[in-house]
Amino acid sequence: MSDNNARDPDGGERSVKLACEAVWKVFGPGAEAFLAEHGGQVGDELLASAGLIGAVRDASLDVYEGEIFVIMGLSGSGKSTLVRCMSRLIEPTAGRVVFEGQDLLAASEKEMIEIRRHRMGMVFQHFALLPHLTVLGNVAFPLEVQGVGRAAREKRALEVIELVGLQGREAYYPRELSGGQQQRVGIARSLAVEPEIWFLDEPFSALDPLIRREMQDEFLRLQNVLHKTIVFITHDFDEAIRLADRIAIMNDGRIIQIGTPEDLVVNPATDYVAEFTHDVPRAKVLTAGSVMTAVDGVASQAMADVAGRVTADTRIEALAAEVVNADKPFLVIGANGQTLGLLTREAVLAVLVGGNRVR
Amino acid sequence: MSQAATGVAPALAWRSPWLAAWALMLAATLGLWLGKDLWPWVVKYPRGWVVPLKGWIGDFMKWLINDFDLGLFTFKEFTRGIAWVLEWPQWLAKGLLAKGFKIPTGEDAFWLTPTLSWLGLVVVLSLLAYRIKDRTLALLIGFCFLYLAVFGQWDSAMITLSSIMVAVPLGVAGGLALGIQGYRSPRFERAITPVLDLMQTVPVFAYLVPILFLFGFGPVAAMIATMIYATPPMVRVTLLALKTVPEEIKEFGRMAGCSRRQMTWKVLVPAARPTLMVGVNQVIMLSLNMVIIASMIGAGGLGHDVLASLRRLAIGEGLEAGIAITLLAIALDRLSQAFAVTSPAGRHGQEGKGFVARHPYLIFALAVLLGATLLGLVVPGLRDYPEAGQVTTGPFWNDLVRWININFFDQFEAVKTFLLLNLMIPFKRFLLQMPWTAVVAIVALAGLQLGGWRLALLTACLVAFIALTGNWEKAMITVYLCGISVVFASLIGTPIGIWAARNDRVHKVVQVAIDTIQTLPSFVYLMPVVMLFRVGDFSAMIAVIAYAIPPSVRYTDHGIRKIPPALIEAARTSGCTRRQVLWKVQLPLALPEIMLGVNQTIMFALSMLVITALVGTRDLGQEVYIALTKADTGRGIVAGVCVAFIAITADRLIGAWARRRKQQLGLE
Numbered sequence A: 001m002s003d004n005n006a007r008d009p010d011g012g013e014r015s016v017k018l019a020c021e022a023v024w025k026v027f028g029p030g031a032e033a034f035l036a037e038h039g040g041q042v043g044d045e046l047l048a049s050a051g052l053i054g055a056v057r058d059a060s061l062d063v064y065e066g067e068i069f070v071i072m073g074l075s076g077s078g079k080s081t082l083v084r085c086m087s088r089l090i091e092p093t094a095g096r097v098v099f100e101g102q103d104l105l106a107a108s109e110k111e112m113i114e115i116r117r118h119r120m121g122m123v124f125q126h127f128a129l130l131p132h133l134t135v136l137g138n139v140a141f142p143l144e145v146q147g148v149g150r151a152a153r154e155k156r157a158l159e160v161i162e163l164v165g166l167q168g169r170e171a172y173y174p175r176e177l178s179g180g181q182q183q184r185v186g187i188a189r190s191l192a193v194e195p196e197i198w199f200l201d202e203p204f205s206a207l208d209p210l211i212r213r214e215m216q217d218e219f220l221r222l223q224n225v226l227h228k229t230i231v232f233i234t235h236d237f238d239e240a241i242r243l244a245d246r247i248a249i250m251n252d253g254r255i256i257q258i259g260t261p262e263d264l265v266v267n268p269a270t271d272y273v274a275e276f277t278h279d280v281p282r283a284k285v286l287t288a289g290s291v292m293t294a295v296d297g298v299a300s301q302a303m304a305d306v307a308g309r310v311t312a313d314t315r316i317e318a319l320a321a322e323v324v325n326a327d328k329p330f331l332v333i334g335a336n337g338q339t340l341g342l343l344t345r346e347a348v349l350a351v352l353v354g355g356n357r358v359r
Numbered sequence B: 001m002s003q004a005a006t007g008v009a010p011a012l013a014w015r016s017p018w019l020a021a022w023a024l025m026l027a028a029t030l031g032l033w034l035g036k037d038l039w040p041w042v043v044k045y046p047r048g049w050v051v052p053l054k055g056w057i058g059d060f061m062k063w064l065i066n067d068f069d070l071g072l073f074t075f076k077e078f079t080r081g082i083a084w085v086l087e088w089p090q091w092l093a094k095g096l097l098a099k100g101f102k103i104p105t106g107e108d109a110f111w112l113t114p115t116l117s118w119l120g121l122v123v124v125l126s127l128l129a130y131r132i133k134d135r136t137l138a139l140l141i142g143f144c145f146l147y148l149a150v151f152g153q154w155d156s157a158m159i160t161l162s163s164i165m166v167a168v169p170l171g172v173a174g175g176l177a178l179g180i181q182g183y184r185s186p187r188f189e190r191a192i193t194p195v196l197d198l199m200q201t202v203p204v205f206a207y208l209v210p211i212l213f214l215f216g217f218g219p220v221a222a223m224i225a226t227m228i229y230a231t232p233p234m235v236r237v238t239l240l241a242l243k244t245v246p247e248e249i250k251e252f253g254r255m256a257g258c259s260r261r262q263m264t265w266k267v268l269v270p271a272a273r274p275t276l277m278v279g280v281n282q283v284i285m286l287s288l289n290m291v292i293i294a295s296m297i298g299a300g301g302l303g304h305d306v307l308a309s310l311r312r313l314a315i316g317e318g319l320e321a322g323i324a325i326t327l328l329a330i331a332l333d334r335l336s337q338a339f340a341v342t343s344p345a346g347r348h349g350q351e352g353k354g355f356v357a358r359h360p361y362l363i364f365a366l367a368v369l370l371g372a373t374l375l376g377l378v379v380p381g382l383r384d385y386p387e388a389g390q391v392t393t394g395p396f397w398n399d400l401v402r403w404i405n406i407n408f409f410d411q412f413e414a415v416k417t418f419l420l421l422n423l424m425i426p427f428k429r430f431l432l433q434m435p436w437t438a439v440v441a442i443v444a445l446a447g448l449q450l451g452g453w454r455l456a457l458l459t460a461c462l463v464a465f466i467a468l469t470g471n472w473e474k475a476m477i478t479v480y481l482c483g484i485s486v487v488f489a490s491l492i493g494t495p496i497g498i499w500a501a502r503n504d505r506v507h508k509v510v511q512v513a514i515d516t517i518q519t520l521p522s523f524v525y526l527m528p529v530v531m532l533f534r535v536g537d538f539s540a541m542i543a544v545i546a547y548a549i550p551p552s553v554r555y556t557d558h559g560i561r562k563i564p565p566a567l568i569e570a571a572r573t574s575g576c577t578r579r580q581v582l583w584k585v586q587l588p589l590a591l592p593e594i595m596l597g598v599n600q601t602i603m604f605a606l607s608m609l610v611i612t613a614l615v616g617t618r619d620l621g622q623e624v625y626i627a628l629t630k631a632d633t634g635r636g637i638v639a640g641v642c643v644a645f646i647a648i649t650a651d652r653l654i655g656a657w658a659r660r661r662k663q664q665l666g667l668e
């Protein structure tokens, strides 16, 4: 379970696929002028008093090539607005959106159409399938729009339909499918054009919990094959930690904190973040590296007397049974095999039992 | 205001200035009326002040037709050119269904191709109904078209059907195009909205004359009038349908990289299809509603038959042709509704097959139609329904009416006289004596209270226009007839609606009943009424009431059913009886919706009222009708616009009230 996200080790050089720089989206008349006048330093009261709604405020983030970047926050915190600013479905009021070094906000309408046609894909919360087209027609639609011939686009569509496990249902209409199947169609459709960046706006929120879990597994399986750069929106923290390489937490339009699931649990930046992470089972988030006793604190003879070795990025959940049942501690090693510290039975038990008092 | 007064009830304090204003208004009205000898002009709009608008319009029309030159050709040549273009599809449809095509075989000789076989058409249409819905619909369609054949209405019905077949696609396409344009450009939408309002409220009679001048007497002019009448709902439905396509689907379209055209035709229009079909259905129904009026400027067909019988007072024949129109309307209505809800499905695993294998029904239907038509060359009974098999009930109806009139004349007469003397005439007198200035002021005050100064200004101007153009008295007669009919229609319709809302069985029956009643062309209401009560205000009132009841029933039923069940449960648990629930919860909450029903009732009543001019009223409708018979463009248009302004005034005032009330109740 723990290794299905294929995490990059910290410090590795990763190129930025998409960057938001101080992006604002303010709804309401005269928003642009208002923001320009106040130079981007607008407080909540000021906005409210002008009758404006600050859906996204001063959001900056980098999405790295090949990672699953999850944006999460409560309903109305501006997640959907932010992700739509990234693809310019919504025109940001201020700031910059840079996609592979290109400033999207400076792109012409035509360039945007080209970028969206070939390099971006999006999955919607309520599926947004076209009711008059079959599964095949829906999946082939983005290619049809590009002007790909019927035979070629249907061949490609059949490939992705098979990829999401819907073979045999090509001729069904959306309303003849269950919610989970409809979202599979939505996923297949967004993958048909082989996008470089893949936006998913609460793709599983409309599904019931069992199906949701199944779809999450399916999603991780797909990502293992495809290695897309992904921006994934959710308001469900469990979903976030299952899927995310990194998570951005939003509140009232602002990004409060960006970090790995573990960062957020271990070092919540604010009470708001702590509140979110409060109920998370620690064992699912914490890794051996963050629970171990570091090398310098341990006598060297203790290092020799160990039950086995684990890598620092293994999650406690995955090794708990082993460590708890062993009578000796485990050695924690880094990516290059260097010794980092010792993982004791007591430390693991503390994680399993003690909830919040990890540190 | 004293401290105590404001402290006790803020609501009262808010209301009392209005109360005072209305009291003042009452006093002023009375004062104006008493002072009518001092300043006669405040009571009766002086004839000398009338703006000769109708003259101007008439002159403009003359200029347009006789002198306006577009350079290469004149305006009249231009409109006649349009008529010429529109003639072709009509010629084609009529040739197929009704008249056949003349194929010259030599000097002065020609061979007339056969029209499509009646039996073939009946079978094919039933088959179509079976394909898109079920056996019941197939039987209904079969029955409707068999009626046309058996009762000898086939030829007229095919003429009517052929003009519908041309007018509807054109109307739908035009409405769709305007709607799409309006969706893309809010400016355009704002510009066409008032035009649509006018098109839907100006009575048809008013624009028949200018159309006649521009396009000439004949089926094409009739078709253009039909399109003007039937297109506005399609525009509105298109706008609504496109706006209500889920935001996510629009976003998906953009993310897929659709161009504007792809967005419209590949995403928006298909996704909005179910709603758009409602518009198509509306266009069909309104086109059929126009059949009789259109026959006044040369449409021919069933409408012509009805009108001719109505003029001869040949009730039986008129009724049969009227029923034929109704059945045609019902058949097309049910067919188009069935189309709206079916969507392609259940054809899994057919992709690889050929055209024939995929469309067995289509092939079979075409074969039947063609076979029957060709066979008709040898067997005349297949081509035209044999005369020997025709039935007519005309004499029966004529006898029935005679019998009723002989045996119940006194009773009918007594009811009529009683209502006329005690209700209608006094009310009419009262309205006619109201000072016109006071009416303008009252309407303005109502507008001010309900919607603010803009509404006040609008309604005052609309009402003042009626006085300015010299139509005041006739307008007051319209208001009197309309008002009394609406009161009766609401008194009958609302209780039925309440009953239907509280009882599911009744609801079902009532739904079917009003759906059917609403497919009747308005002229059909006139016939039995004239048979029984002869011409005059009373007949007009009865016909209008009958026509205007359905919206009142529908809105009441809908309004009560729409109330959140939680509220009803809350009332029940706090111990309300069923009666208390009705009076204390359901009715107050449904009142805004019921008032919208009244609003619709007014609209229906006004449109029917114009038609009742045929049975001899003296209102604006008569003015429009006289203008039609005299071919007086200006007079007809001005009177027609006056009717529209009455309708718009009522609509805006009631609409503003209902909106405010709904907001207060937290229903919006």
Ligand SMILES: Nc1ncnc2c1ncn2[C@@H]1O[C@H](COP(=O)(O)OP(=O)(O)OP(=O)(O)O)[C@@H](O)[C@H]1O
Binding pocket: A027, A028, A053, A054, A055, A073, A074, A075, A076, A077, A078, A079, A080, A081, A082, A235
């Ligand atoms: N078109 C708009 N006009 C005005 N306000 C808007 C508009 N779109 C969104 N908002 C406001 O912006 C804020 C953020 O909305 P957004 O849809 O981005 O939230 P979200 O985090 O996606 O919520 P959810 O989880 O419910 O989808 C909300 O307060 C919303 O009311």
Ligand SMILES: [Mg+2]
Binding pocket: A079, A080, A081, A201, A202
């Ligand atoms: Mg959202």
